[in-house]
Amino acid sequence: MRLLTIVLCFTFYRCTTHHTDTESSVKEISTNKVVQQLGVIDSVTLSALEIQMQNANLINVKWLNSDIEVDLRYSTTDNFLQQDVYGNFDNAYLEESTAKKLALAQHHLDQLKLGLRLKIWDAARPVSLQQKMWDALDVPANQKGRFVSNPKNHSLHNYGCAVDVTLIDTSGIELDMGTAFDQFDSLAQPKYEQILLLSGALSNKQITNRERLRAAMTTAGFYTISSEWWHFNSCTRAYAKLNFRLLN
Numbered sequence: 001m002r003l004l005t006i007v008l009c010f011t012f013y014r015c016t017t018h019h020t021d022t023e024s025s026v027k028e029i030s031t032n033k034v035v036q037q038l039g040v041i042d043s044v045t046l047s048a049l050e051i052q053m054q055n056a057n058l059i060n061v062k063w064l065n066s067d068i069e070v071d072l073r074y075s076t077t078d079n080f081l082q083q084d085v086y087g088n089f090d091n092a093y094l095e096e097s098t099a100k101k102l103a104l105a106q107h108h109l110d111q112l113k114l115g116l117r118l119k120i121w122d123a124a125r126p127v128s129l130q131q132k133m134w135d136a137l138d139v140p141a142n143q144k145g146r147f148v149s150n151p152k153n154h155s156l157h158n159y160g161c162a163v164d165v166t167l168i169d170t171s172g173i174e175l176d177m178g179t180a181f182d183q184f185d186s187l188a189q190p191k192y193e194q195i196l197l198l199s200g201a202l203s204n205k206q207i208t209n210r211e212r213l214r215a216a217m218t219t220a221g222f223y224t225i226s227s228e229w230w231h232f233n234s235c236t237r238a239y240a241k242l243n244f245r246l247l248n
């Protein structure tokens, strides 16, 4: 009886503490059968989004290295849309080889012995939710691409081949990278870093922190982009289209 009470309390706790976004397309499914079939032993419930990711054979990065921190910003209202897009889903999933590269990046950081860890802000993202983000943008259509990749073009996030990531220290505090996540101005764009450094808009420390993140990620096989310091791709769109499943 005591065990049953604990289980019921835990279930209630999860249901009341997770997001209750009714607009989200993510519906919580509570079924032990599915949980058992998927081999997940530490979850009472799985969101439909999580089931979709597991059915697509994507890998939860925590399965490879539980030291990697996950804080999906689109599963909160703390994002540029100020909307909870993911609902009751807060795990980072990636295509298998991409997830392995991420674990390797954490390994490279471990070797520095500075206590640095990766913190994931976004990983695999279905096209349907990218469309939702696109539609939610209250800017002229020709400006939307500044904020979200056009869902018609299928971002590498839609294949689980891109990750948005920063670094945290031993206290879990994010390193100063000069901008917040999804700050869409020149300060966030690596292509302007040297100019911004010379002008004093970015400090040496901020550039060094970005370079430390880039070194760990690129050594592990990721590619940078010129417009967002936090975004890393594991392959090209053409390669992903040929080799990996699109998350619809």
Ligand SMILES: [Zn+2]
Pocket: 122, 157, 162, 163, 164, 230, 231, 232
């Ligand atoms: Zn990204």
